[in-house]
Each structure stands twice: as C-alpha cells, then as structure tokens.
Amino acid sequence: MRVLITRPEREATTLATALAERGHVPVIAPLFRLEILHPPAAFATDLSECQAILLSSANGARALAEASEQRGKPILAVGDTTASTAEGLGFVSVASAAGDGRALADLARKRLDPKAGPLLHVSGVDIAQDFAAALALDGFEVRRVSLYDAREETALPDSARAALEARALDAAMFFSPRASDLFARLVKEAGLSAALSNVTAIAISPAALEPLSALPFKATVAAAHPTRQSVLDEIDRLPAEVSAGAPQAAVEAAVEGPSIMSDTPSSPESAAPPAASVTSRPVEVRRGIGVVGAFITGLVASCLVLAGALISLPYWPADIRALWQGQAAASATPAPALDLQQVRQDAAAVASASVEAAKREISARLDDLEKRVRAASAAAAERPASPGSGGPDPAIAELRGKIEALEGRAATPEAATPAPAPVPAAPSPEQEKELATLRLELATMRNTVQTMDQTIAVQRDQTKLLAEAVDKARGESNARNAGEQKAMSAARASALIGIAARLSAAVESGLPFATDLALLAPLAQGDAKLAESATALQAYAQNGVAARAALVAEFPAVAKAALADDLADDSFGERLLGKVRGLVSLRRVGNDVEGDGTEAKLARAEAALEAGDLAKGVALVKTLPPQTARATAGWLSRAEANLAAKQAADQISSQAVTLLGSAR
Incomplete structure (x- = not known):
C-alpha cells in the first residue's frame, strides 16, 4: 500500500x-521541521542536581546528547523507541516505561525517591503532559527544559x-x-x-x-x-x-x-x-490505473463514443443518416467507426450539390417561361387584321377593353356604379380558344413561380439544418478529443507520481530501484526532462545509494579520522599522536562552534546532518584541508550519490505534478 x-x-x-x-x-x-535549541543558562545546574532524567520522546534524547556530553545520569524513557535512541547515543543507564506518559510517571514513582533530588524533564517547546503536575502529589520536584522545537509547516x-x-x-x-x-x-x-x-x-x-x-x-x-x-x-x-x-x-x-x-x-x-x-x-x-489501465480506459472511452453515435443515429439529419446507412448497406464487412471528418465533407458536398441543382432547375424554368411569354406576345402582335378593315380586329379590341374594365371595376369601391359599357360583340370560337389558352399559360406560370419559391425556401432550410448539424458534430468531436487527451494526460501524470514516490522511498531507504526505474522508460519517451532524470538515476539503480540515516550514523567515525589526519605530520611524535587520536579523541560538536579550522567545520557539518540538511554537510566536508581526503573520500562519494539520486527523483515528482495540473 x-x-x-x-x-x-x-x-x-x-x-x-x-x-x-x-x-x-x-x-x-x-x-514539522525539527530545530535544536541552545540550552538555557540554568541547564548545567539542573543537570548536575537532578537524580534522573525523564525523556518523553526520541528527539529529546538527541537534543540532550547535543546539549551535554554527560552520559552517566539515569534515564527514564517513555517507550522502547526513545530508550533505544538514548542507548545508541551513549547513555549507560536507560529504563523504558514501554507505554505512555502515565506509564512513565508510574515508573518514576516505583524506581525513584522524592527525597533523592529533583527530576529533569527534557522536552520540546510544546508538550502533551506536564509531569511536574502529575508527580507533585508524590513529592517529586520536576524541572522542565525545552531543548528542541517542532516548527509547523x-x-x-x-x-x-x-x-x-x-x-x-x-x-x-x-x-x-x-x-x-x-x-x-x-x-x-x-x-x-x-x-x-x-x-x-x-x-x-x-x-x-x-x-x-x-x-x-x-x-x-x-x-x-x-x-x-x-x-x-x-x-x-x-x-x-x-x-x-x-x-x-x-x-x-x-x-x-x-x-x-x-x-x-x-x-x-x-x-x-x-x-x-x-x-x-x-x-x-x-x-492507480498504470499504463495498461490507461490503455484500457482509452479503449473503453472509444467504445462508448461509438455506441453513443449509433444510439443517436435516428436523430441525425436525413442526408447524413442516408449517407451512413448507404455505406453500411454497401459493405459486406462490419461498418467501420464513424469518421467525423468524412461526414463533414460528405455533408458539405450534398448541400452544395442540392443548391446547385435547385439553381439550375429554377433558371431553366424561368428561361422557358420568359420564352413562352415573348412568343405569345409576338403572336398576338403579328396577328393580321380582319379582311376589309384597316386596323385590329374590333372584337379583340372590345375584349381587351372589357378585361381592362373588369380589372378597373375590381379596384374601385362597390358603391361606385360604373357607366354602362357598350355591349361588345361575342368573340369568335377561335378567339375564345386563344384567350383560354393564354389564361391557362398565365395560371401555369404563376403556379410554377410559386412552386419554385417554395422549393428554394425548402432547400435553404435544409441547407441551414445541415450546416448546423455539421457544426454540432464538429463541436462534439472536438470536445471528445479534448476529454480523451486530458484523461490520458491525467493517467500519465498519476503513473509518474506513483513511480516518483517509489523511487524516493528507495533512495531514502538505500534499496535498489532498477525495477521501478524500468517503469519510467515508456513514460519518458518524447520527454527530454524525464529522460534526463532517468539517465541520472540509472547509475545507481542496480545497487541503490546509501540511506541518509546511514550517512548520519557513519559521520562521527569519519570526522574522528579526518581530525586525526589533519593533526598528524611526518614527525614520529605527531604520527604517534595522530594514531592515538584515531583511537580516542575529544572534539567539539554543535552548530555554534566558531572558526574555519577542521574541527569547527566538522562540528558544523555534523550539526547540519543531525538537522536533516545533507547538502550543507557535504558542502562543509568539501572545504576541509587536502590531508583529510583519505578519511572523507568514501563517505563524501556516497553522500553525493544520495543527493544526486534524491534530486533526480524530486524532479520527476515535480514534473508529474505539473502534468497533472495541466491535465485538469
């Protein structure tokens, strides 16, 4: 997990x-960030007067070891972890309450005598239990000293x-x-x-x-x-x-x-x-879904898109639906997935062809009607007059006058009574036939024009609907493509975060991580930054790097050897003194050791390591004199490998977070 x-x-x-x-x-x-505090002025007095020290945390044991070199005072620890930490720091008399604060107070009551002296509670700035109040009824005096502080992020x-x-x-x-x-x-x-x-x-x-x-x-x-x-x-x-x-x-x-x-x-x-x-x-x-899960997710999403297209088929425009059904019927094999680009092209072609055909048909009909009207007018103008007269046929003239009178009568109010017109002579059967033919042609032309107007309106509406359908299909396609791309980006970022976490854990614990690094290879294709981070980690993948805790634990021995090499020279007495210092040596420790000597730099480097700042410790060790290189070379190489691997893993994690943010 x-x-x-x-x-x-x-x-x-x-x-x-x-x-x-x-x-x-x-x-x-x-x-929290742990910060070791400088002991107060009364700390040395309290430490010398107390009969025992109460430790309520492992950090209290570390802070006590930083504050004093005295290791002989009895230690009462709240739990096994705190007790083992104190023993590892050199305290010789440690007892564990193996429980909580109440168990620690009970242990103090059983083992200690209130008359033997006060107790010293080493703690942080913030405490969960006040032992002074808990043990006051039993006659104990408990003095508390804060030697570390846990600063909140x-x-x-x-x-x-x-x-x-x-x-x-x-x-x-x-x-x-x-x-x-x-x-x-x-x-x-x-x-x-x-x-x-x-x-x-x-x-x-x-x-x-x-x-x-x-x-x-x-x-x-x-x-x-x-x-x-x-x-x-x-x-x-x-x-x-x-x-x-x-x-x-x-x-x-x-x-x-x-x-x-x-x-x-x-x-x-x-x-x-x-x-x-x-x-x-x-x-x-x-x-997490992993690479295979991301592929399956994309496949399922594609199937859902195709199913949605098939379900919505009855609601598509008639032309697109006919085009889809025609393609499906013409193919003996199962129909391929809907190609939206092809649909858009086919729809545009159908619309253009329909409009062009309607234009050609209307133009042809208008030309035919115009020709027929000109022919009828020419035939009426060229008709010869009746024999024995010098002008147009009087019957036709009377008929035209009658038509004009009827048209004028329809335009005037009914109250106005027109003057009685002379009764024209009845037209001949040929004239009646010709007039009937003209009226029929005129009615036919009007109907044709109305039909063409209706056809043009229908074609315009169909073109508009088809264009809207194409735009809608284009928008849905773009939205689906964007959603699929975001899903794939999010899946890739999630996989990178999981791999980065595994790599960081392996680096911190000093374990090999070749298997985890192999998972990064397919995700780093086409990404120069990820490929660079993977290359940086490849050198340490098979054997891993030294854990930070191990480097911290090894440093005191390295510092002692480096200090001995720095003090020795070619004289017999100095070489002998250097060997003695390699066996038993006293050196100052702590972050407050001043000066630019080897001892001061080693003290500040060790304090930085204890505070969790490996990079600062490495930088200080690199500034030591050349004669200390023999003692520090191996440790320095392992520490730099840890820093390089941790930096590469952090870069992968940072890039994964950036990809995840862009996917959202």
Missing part, C-alpha cells in the same frame, strides 16, 4: 525503512499534495493530536478534503484520531497501544482484511496519544486495558 508519513524527516526516514521492509510504499511528507508538502491530487494514497499515519490537527487544517486550506475518500487514517491513539473526525476518510483506526510498532501492525492488518472481504476494524485503545515526535500521551487520563470498537466501512486498496 501507499502510506503517507507525516512525521519529521528523521523519524519519517526510519519509519519509511520499516514500511519498505513490510512491502509498503512510503510517501514522506513532514509536517505553513502549507501541505508537495509530496502529499501530489499524492492526494492523484488519489494515489491508501493510508495515512498520525502520531500526535498536534500533527492530526495540522494535517486537517492544511488539507482543508488546499481544498483536497474530497481526495481522502479512499484513504484510511491510522493514529497512534484515539486522541490523535479525534482532530481527523471532520475529514471524509474511508476509515479511521486507532492503534491498540501507543507505540510505533502497534501502528505498523495496524498497517499490516489492512491488506489482509481487504483480501478476506472482512470489514475494517477500528481498534481504539483507552490510552491517550503522544505529543509530537514522542511516545508521551496528550493527557494523563487513560484506562489500563485497550478497548476495541469496530466500524463497518471496508478498506479498499487503490494502486
């Missing part, structure tokens, strides 16, 4: 390694934002109420609350789970015990429950959660045995 880690970078790296060993993919998104880390936007997370881990509250606030500010619908929230305690109640997580789980191991066990249970089809169980222990970066609970009130409560929402493990 893809698991989001919200702890500070040092704890997140260790936790990512544990998740990778269990087969999960960690996504590191620190919500002002925006959601890019890795978390990209994973949420791509919906590439399956679970998220929370180790304190403060971290949960900050995560909820940053997610809401980023507008990504809806992206949590497929994510399971796993918290170290019910108190750490409470600030997440307003977010739409798929399921929420509180660990049975307030320890890191219990949280990892809850992560391992999720895939098994999904594969068995069982509902997700949200186990809520009746103990309060730890403060930020600590094993200490947020409240002294808790119940001894854990109580389990079960929610019925199942956990669904999402793994």
Whole structure:
C-alpha cells in the first residue's frame, strides 16, 4: 500500500525503512521541521542536581546528547523507541516505561525517591503532559527544559499534495493530536478534503484520531497501544482484511496519544486495558490505473463514443443518416467507426450539390417561361387584321377593353356604379380558344413561380439544418478529443507520481530501484526532462545509494579520522599522536562552534546532518584541508550519490505534478 508519513524527516526516514521492509510504499511528507535549541543558562545546574532524567520522546534524547556530553545520569524513557535512541547515543543507564506518559510517571514513582533530588524533564517547546503536575502529589520536584522545537509547516508538502491530487494514497499515519490537527487544517486550506475518500487514517491513539473526525476518510483506526510498532501492525492488518472481504476494524485503545515526535500521551487520563470498537466501512486498496489501465480506459472511452453515435443515429439529419446507412448497406464487412471528418465533407458536398441543382432547375424554368411569354406576345402582335378593315380586329379590341374594365371595376369601391359599357360583340370560337389558352399559360406560370419559391425556401432550410448539424458534430468531436487527451494526460501524470514516490522511498531507504526505474522508460519517451532524470538515476539503480540515516550514523567515525589526519605530520611524535587520536579523541560538536579550522567545520557539518540538511554537510566536508581526503573520500562519494539520486527523483515528482495540473 501507499502510506503517507507525516512525521519529521528523521523519524519519517526510519519509519519509511520499516514500511519498505513490510512491502509498503512510503510517501514522506513532514509536517514539522525539527530545530535544536541552545540550552538555557540554568541547564548545567539542573543537570548536575537532578537524580534522573525523564525523556518523553526520541528527539529529546538527541537534543540532550547535543546539549551535554554527560552520559552517566539515569534515564527514564517513555517507550522502547526513545530508550533505544538514548542507548545508541551513549547513555549507560536507560529504563523504558514501554507505554505512555502515565506509564512513565508510574515508573518514576516505583524506581525513584522524592527525597533523592529533583527530576529533569527534557522536552520540546510544546508538550502533551506536564509531569511536574502529575508527580507533585508524590513529592517529586520536576524541572522542565525545552531543548528542541517542532516548527509547523505553513502549507501541505508537495509530496502529499501530489499524492492526494492523484488519489494515489491508501493510508495515512498520525502520531500526535498536534500533527492530526495540522494535517486537517492544511488539507482543508488546499481544498483536497474530497481526495481522502479512499484513504484510511491510522493514529497512534484515539486522541490523535479525534482532530481527523471532520475529514471524509474511508476509515479511521486507532492503534491498540501507543507505540510505533502497534501502528505498523495496524498497517499490516489492512491488506489482509481487504483480501478476506472482512470489514475494517477500528481498534481504539483507552490510552491517550503522544505529543509530537514522542511516545508521551496528550493527557494523563487513560484506562489500563485497550478497548476495541469496530466500524463497518471496508478498506479498499487503490494502486492507480498504470499504463495498461490507461490503455484500457482509452479503449473503453472509444467504445462508448461509438455506441453513443449509433444510439443517436435516428436523430441525425436525413442526408447524413442516408449517407451512413448507404455505406453500411454497401459493405459486406462490419461498418467501420464513424469518421467525423468524412461526414463533414460528405455533408458539405450534398448541400452544395442540392443548391446547385435547385439553381439550375429554377433558371431553366424561368428561361422557358420568359420564352413562352415573348412568343405569345409576338403572336398576338403579328396577328393580321380582319379582311376589309384597316386596323385590329374590333372584337379583340372590345375584349381587351372589357378585361381592362373588369380589372378597373375590381379596384374601385362597390358603391361606385360604373357607366354602362357598350355591349361588345361575342368573340369568335377561335378567339375564345386563344384567350383560354393564354389564361391557362398565365395560371401555369404563376403556379410554377410559386412552386419554385417554395422549393428554394425548402432547400435553404435544409441547407441551414445541415450546416448546423455539421457544426454540432464538429463541436462534439472536438470536445471528445479534448476529454480523451486530458484523461490520458491525467493517467500519465498519476503513473509518474506513483513511480516518483517509489523511487524516493528507495533512495531514502538505500534499496535498489532498477525495477521501478524500468517503469519510467515508456513514460519518458518524447520527454527530454524525464529522460534526463532517468539517465541520472540509472547509475545507481542496480545497487541503490546509501540511506541518509546511514550517512548520519557513519559521520562521527569519519570526522574522528579526518581530525586525526589533519593533526598528524611526518614527525614520529605527531604520527604517534595522530594514531592515538584515531583511537580516542575529544572534539567539539554543535552548530555554534566558531572558526574555519577542521574541527569547527566538522562540528558544523555534523550539526547540519543531525538537522536533516545533507547538502550543507557535504558542502562543509568539501572545504576541509587536502590531508583529510583519505578519511572523507568514501563517505563524501556516497553522500553525493544520495543527493544526486534524491534530486533526480524530486524532479520527476515535480514534473508529474505539473502534468497533472495541466491535465485538469
């Protein structure tokens, strides 16, 4: 599963390694930046007077080791993680309460005597439990000193934002109420609350789970015990429950959660045995669609487009529908997919041919009518007069006068009584026949003109409808093409985000990543930036790079050897002194060591590494004198390989986020 880690970078790296060993993919998104504080003026006095030191977090152990070289004071640690960290830093007397803040207070009551002296609580600026109040009734004096501060991030880390936007997370881990509250606030500010619908929230305690109640997580789980191991066990249970089809169980222990970066609970009130409560929402493990999924998605989308075209066929214009059916009937093989470009061309050709045919037909009819009218007029003008008269036939003249009178009578009001016209002589049968023929020709011409007008109007309407249908088909085609391109771009960006997360996890944990890098090859084709990042990672893919935590752990030995080489020369006494310093040496440490000497630079480099700034530590080591190269060359080479691989993986993640944004 893809698991989001919200702890500070040092704890997140260790936790990512544990998740990778269990087969999960960690996504590191620190919500806090750890800053080691300078000890107050009274710290040395309090340390010398106290009978024991209370450590409520692993970071407290590291800050104490930075503040003092004294390792003999008894240490009471809240949990096993804090105890093992203190032992690794050289403290010789360490006892673990293996629980929460209440367990630590109980351990102090059992092992310590209030009359033996005060207790010193080493903590951060923000605390979840006040041991001074908890132990005051038992007669203990507890002095608290803040040696580190966890500064909150002002925006959601890019890795978390990209994973949420791509919906590439399956679970998220929370180790304190403060971290949960900050995560909820940053997610809401980023507008990504809806992206949590497929994510399971796993918290170290019910108190750490409470600030997440307003977010739409798929399921929420509180660990049975307030320890890191219990949280990892809850992560391992999720895939098994999904594969068995069982509902997700949200186990809520009746103990309060730890403060930020600590094993200490947020409240002294808790119940001894854990109580389990079960929610019925199942956990669904999402793994993204991948390259094959993107291809299948495109194929399904194409099928849907073709089905939509076939369903909407009855509503197409008649010409396009006839064209489609004619092509289907003429082909013996199954009809191919609809070619919108061909449809547009055919529709335009049909419209143009119809208009041209209508124009030719109308022009021919008008020419014929004009010829017939001219012929009738010429025949009437050239008709010879009756024998024995010198002018036109009087019967025709009377008939024309009668027609004109009738036309004038129709135009005047009925009240006006026309003057009695002389009764013309009845026309001859030939004249009656000719007049009837002319009237028939005139009526036929009028009907023809009306028919042509109607035909032109119908053709104009059909052309308009056909043009609208073509424009609509063009718009729908463009919209579908744009949607398909966005879907493919989003799928590619999601795949890149998943691969970048796997590469970053491998670099942080020091594992080989040749298999993950091979997945990047098909996505990097045609993309110069991705190809450049893949080439940069190829050199480290087979064997991986040294983990950052391992580099930090190796540095004290490297610094001791470098300091010994810097002090030695060719004289026997100096060579002997250099060998002695290589075995047992004292050197200053801390970020506040001044000067440009080898010892000062090594001290500042080690402080930078402890603060998580590997690049600054490498830069300081490179400025050491040449005689230290033998001691630092190997470490420096491994550190630079880690930085180069991390930079390449970060570039892939950044480009994937950019592609995802453009796809939306």
